[in-house]
Amino acid sequence: MKIAFSPCPNDTFIFHALVHGKVDGAPKMEVTYADIDKTNHWAAENRGPEVMKISYAALPWVLDNYQLIPCGGALGRGCGPLVLINGEKSFDDLKGKRIAVPSDRSTAYLLFRLWLRQQVPDHGSEIIVMSFDDIMPAVQSGEVDAGLVIHEARFTYQNYGLSKLVDLGDWWEQDTGTPIPLGAIIARKDVDAKQLEEWIKASLSYAYENPSESNDYIMEYAQEMSADVARQHIDLYVNEFSMDLGDTGRKAVESLLVRAAAEGLLPKVEVEELWSVK
Structure with a gap:
């Protein structure tokens, strides 16, 4: 098989x-x-x-x-995707920016789109699909303005000097009461x-x-x-x-x-x- x-x-x-x-x-x-x-x-x-x-x-x-x-x-629960940025920023700072995501059909990206519609409906951001291994280095270098990360990035993003803008898992659980x-x-x-x-x-x-x-x-x-x-x-x-x-x-x-x-x-x-x- x-x-x-x-x-x-x-x-x-x-x-x-x-x-x-x-x-x-x-x-x-x-x-x-x-x-x-x-x-x-x-x-x-x-x-x-x-x-x-x-x-x-x-x-x-x-x-x-x-x-x-x-x-x-x-x-x-407690295992959701994170939106990472380089520095301290607000949700509105995503407007018109380049945001890297690991897949255009992933649950992570779907959660992100649902969150954007609720929190930053007029964001006008440019979405760029790249391998999840490349996202944190791209945010760190400024190639992109923010990155949607999954997997072990939850434990390692601080190594890149990045900050968590939102934990989409926390948002989803608070919004729906269900796990992700x-x-x-x-x-x-x-x-x-x-x-x-x-x-x-x-x-x-x-x-x-x-x-x-x-x-x-x-x-x-x-x-x-x-x-x-x-x-x-x-x-x-x-x-x-x-x-x-x-x-x-x-x-x-x-x-x-x-x-x-x-x-x-x-x-x-x-x-x-x-x-x-x-």
Whole structure:
């Protein structure tokens, strides 16, 4: 079975056992490590692997060919994207500025657009898509005026002398009361989703029961991240929603997609279609 997910510690932690043949009955996994910007577009163009990690914000473009798997993803509290600037500035200072974002179909960018509409409706900013690894250096150098960052940047942005303008996770949780749906696992519609769900849950259970066994694998793909930052990353993004979205997780996903569609930022999704796993 072909699968694509990011090299980030939360994904390698969750999928370590599945990738390394430690889940009984699971097929051999052929892995592609890809940034979520790539998988979002692969899924929308129906040319990716059978199983992929994408942004929840990209779901409306993929549901004709893929189904949502209610585990293995990233959803939680206190883990939202940050808007960073160089120096102390106000929200209004974003008007007419160059802002770097990691993907034009990411949940992070969707949250940012929702926040801008509420807080800086006449911003007139220029949005520039770049690899998330390049965003903080670009803000630091002045290439862009602000940057939307995700992942381990929450723990390292001070190293670049940058300041946090807004934590979009805090804003979303205060505004909606729900956790943030960031990354989703999807599978082609001809995949046995119930079986895949069992394999992913077994892989995550194995990771919890054998926490040190995946260390070498995680650090191999951690892209110069320190072991401490990698552990913080896992602790933040792997939680009860990674094992099962549950009612709270489902409500969060629905809140994001329904609100964004009402704002004209996403195509409308039939909520019932999201949960029709076969």
